Amino acid sequence: MAKSCYLYDVIVIGAGHAGTEAAAAAARLGAKTALLTTNLDTVGQMSCNPAIGGVAKGQIVREVDALGGLMGRAIDASGIQFRLLNCRKGPAMHSPRAQADKKAYQNHIKCQIEQQDNLHLRQETVVDLMTETIDGKTRVVGISVVGDAEYRAPTVILTTGTFLKAIMHTGDAKTSGGRAGEGTTTGISGALNRLGFEVERFKTGTPPRLNARSIDYSQLELQPGDDNPQPFSFMTGALDPLDQLPCHIAYTNDAVHELIRANLDRAPMYSGQINSRGPRYCPSIEDKVVRFADKDSHQLFLEPEGRQTEEVYVNGISTSLPRDVQDQMFRMIKGLEKAQIMRYGYAVEYDFCPPTQLWPHLESKSVDGLFLAGQINGTTGYEEAAGQGLIAGLNAARKVASQSPWTPTRDQAYIGVLVDDLVTAGTDEPYRMFTSRAEYRLLLRQDNADRRLTAAADELGLIDADRRQRFADKMTQIERAMECLKQARVDGTPGDVYLRRPEVDWETMCGHVEGLREIDQEAATQCLYDIKYEGYINRQKMEVEKHLRLAGKRIPQTFSYDAIGPLRQEAREKLNRVRPLNLDQAKRISGVTPADLALVLAHLERKKST
């Protein structure tokens, strides 16, 4: 039997949100990349809500885009409603979110992948990881697929999402599969066990989908898109405000909650059938009813799944209650009394690998060349998956080219916060991003993702000439605006100083300062925030400086915590587990005290001086 064998630089397993970004990033850097996925018809599929972005997540999408990723352009091309959340709050809180035409989104992602040079998208089911151990060091050498074939490469990126040993639950009915109608993946879980990976279980859930024709929209609140919809990608031109579809809002009520309470013993989460932890901030309706017992109503957002379908996603009512309860629930909700369920909600339990087993560039600490990204690292959300995918893909390609790893820092990107949180602290529940996780929120704004990342992306080779040019033009505009402001005198005050006054806005300044009206909206916003928030921004930058000094104290990978006699056992264990790259990261490990750090520092200095 001639076994087929294909040679690549980078192999990506799974074409979800992590896998597609990983593969595209690796290929953009010139690595010969294979993206292997069970079914080409589910590339970039949204397992759950048909939406991209949201608070803190929208920021990640902007960063992925600034780094040349796919997600922003795909949602701009397939969005059916765009909203800037928190737009009444300060700019650090502004978060773009869009409803997607789910199928159009997938098609767009798949097509971008198909058009990427150096990238082969192939329908394959991966069954095993192949490794090689020499002198006690294990490295990945490839993978095998159904159909007696192998792919060989020095780097492999695992992004199988919720598919590892996945079990779906609706009431006490269980089926194996990572997504309704699809299968599960057992071979890879086996391989991870064999390779000594710690593997744990999480769960997540999805709400029922309804047929729009069975909804009484006259009873529901309307939620339209923004009048002035803003794209996610720095490369997208204006969006047409009229080309949007509305969402609607319904409410649960006491009767619904009563019904749920009466059936809690039949919910897999409460009956003991599911033990694993689910996403705290995306709770199921049964969870909400229990945890927020005093609330007598919860909002439900009715989101169309696309332009050419009547299917509607019911955001806010994720559930694994038995189907008869799901049926009854809707009958009690105003406007949904006659709602026809097209797909029932369910929960899914799956294997994930606690991410403290990874370096900050998402490579495994124990298996050289094996990267993990996405939900397999214990996160939840398309955006979190995409951000990680990009980092893993980029670093796999860099590894192949013998370049050192690159990861954005916590003050540079939410993606930096994400990856650092994961590898430093791990997670004991599905991790999702929040603005509160970022200590430098004011630096990590959605509007300035390109200013934070495009130059780095360019240096890394992630972006093309178009984007480079567009960014340069914008920077020129910002400088020009700043120049105009500084030159101008308003009431005898320099323009930039005058603009600092709380009551003065850009429009007012345009009346006073020549040349300002010609500045692009995007550049104007940058200029405005730079000036208005200068004080706060500078304070955060000073904070960053402090950390940078600590981060400058690098801890070599060969450093032995066991050699520090007086180190507390807890600190020793945690430091050994995380193996921080520098003192700043070490400081963020929970359970590591300043005294512990002082010991490590002393030891580091001593080693250096010897």
Next chain:
Amino acid sequence: MAKSCYLYDVIVIGAGHAGTEAAAAAARLGAKTALLTTNLDTVGQMSCNPAIGGVAKGQIVREVDALGGLMGRAIDASGIQFRLLNCRKGPAMHSPRAQADKKAYQNHIKCQIEQQDNLHLRQETVVDLMTETIDGKTRVVGISVVGDAEYRAPTVILTTGTFLKAIMHTGDAKTSGGRAGEGTTTGISGALNRLGFEVERFKTGTPPRLNARSIDYSQLELQPGDDNPQPFSFMTGALDPLDQLPCHIAYTNDAVHELIRANLDRAPMYSGQINSRGPRYCPSIEDKVVRFADKDSHQLFLEPEGRQTEEVYVNGISTSLPRDVQDQMFRMIKGLEKAQIMRYGYAVEYDFCPPTQLWPHLESKSVDGLFLAGQINGTTGYEEAAGQGLIAGLNAARKVASQSPWTPTRDQAYIGVLVDDLVTAGTDEPYRMFTSRAEYRLLLRQDNADRRLTAAADELGLIDADRRQRFADKMTQIERAMECLKQARVDGTPGDVYLRRPEVDWETMCGHVEGLREIDQEAATQCLYDIKYEGYINRQKMEVEKHLRLAGKRIPQTFSYDAIGPLRQEAREKLNRVRPLNLDQAKRISGVTPADLALVLAHLERKKST
């Protein structure tokens, strides 16, 4: 445990091409219908080639449309290239065919289903059929699904296509599943066995898909769409000729054939791994190389899978050869040397039920209320599936309404030929339609499907007011044209007589006859053919008359062939198996001789006279 139970009039299992038409037809007739399918994302999915229609198949689509079905409108909305095949031959051979944007086609079918009144589309995996036997008569009462729920209805339509006990083969690699990336259905096969159904196995196959960017189109022949693309649906207005994509043609060669011959022992079909019969007229490339050993080249059509994808379907190279042979094959084909395979070809073996177990309206003879339609009846092709689906759906709804079954006759529709062939003769290889199967080809033209069926459809309640009006308008136009022609004198000859002359065409007549130029193209065509082919048509109609007389001799279902002493054993067995509804159908049973028929007739008359 409260088991959920849902009540319907008609339950359809599987939302492929048969299931969607079945459900839509039943719902159009007012039956409360549930369409249950494993995955809502695969509704109306094209398992294989992204095209609708073709020789004899295009005619079926036109008939499905005339009966108010979905297929015609869906392909008109999603077609990327339209061609009228055989357009240089006589009108009986004209066959419309179109390339589809595969995803857009699916979306369109799904959306039509979602918008249909009385129809609930639900994601469910059916695991068992529920029946009830009273006084030795078995009838279906419902089905059960994964998740401990039941659907109850007096009629159930089974349209699970290739999914029953399905096994996919590529070389010696086998996986279970009815379509790559999807699962298989075992419960229903079990139920069919339990109910005493004969179940046999067929196989079919699909070719590899390539990435367009890896194809050297400059080396291939161009195949554009028609300049004047014609829609499938009688309800569709004009199509835009410029809105089409080209296909391309490549050729296999001796080297490729040599390679295949050298690897025949590794082809599951020849290694003995697959024993079941595949579609003779849609052979795999290995089959072609063996059966047409003297041909040194076969055409391959490169068909885009859609507007927004680079995936290309390679029509003509269906194969289950091992992947290394598939890889090598393309390297030897001009223009495809660097082709990148995105999905490998494979064969699939599946259970089907020999269709002689059904009445002509597709209801089971042994289980009352259970209908079977589509590939499960041993056919192949989307169109054949759709045609059967419509008949089954229509008749399930009629059964619920206590109306007698309706099936088009052989002189009325290709669908009539299809169903009659299946239930009368069965099939020992996957059955596809050909014009040669129809003895009244000249009557069953693609252009007159509405004239053959719309009135019947209207009486059955299958069509809406729009279609009724449109058809009436067209008929008025035809009459008006005929009137104008008859009134007019050209060279002293009546217009209709003059038009019969071979050298005279419609355009010429328009010059001579007042009012003719105002006639719609479609109506003009009808008028022209009515006149030009009048002689042939009348001859076929006389043939039909003869058969109608025989068909008038109905055989009651209680009729006992065993009571006819002198009847030959073979005839007795076959008649008992098929249980023809009338003498005409009896005559078509192979192995039943005129002498046997005479005996049956004599016995029938005797019974009547007693």
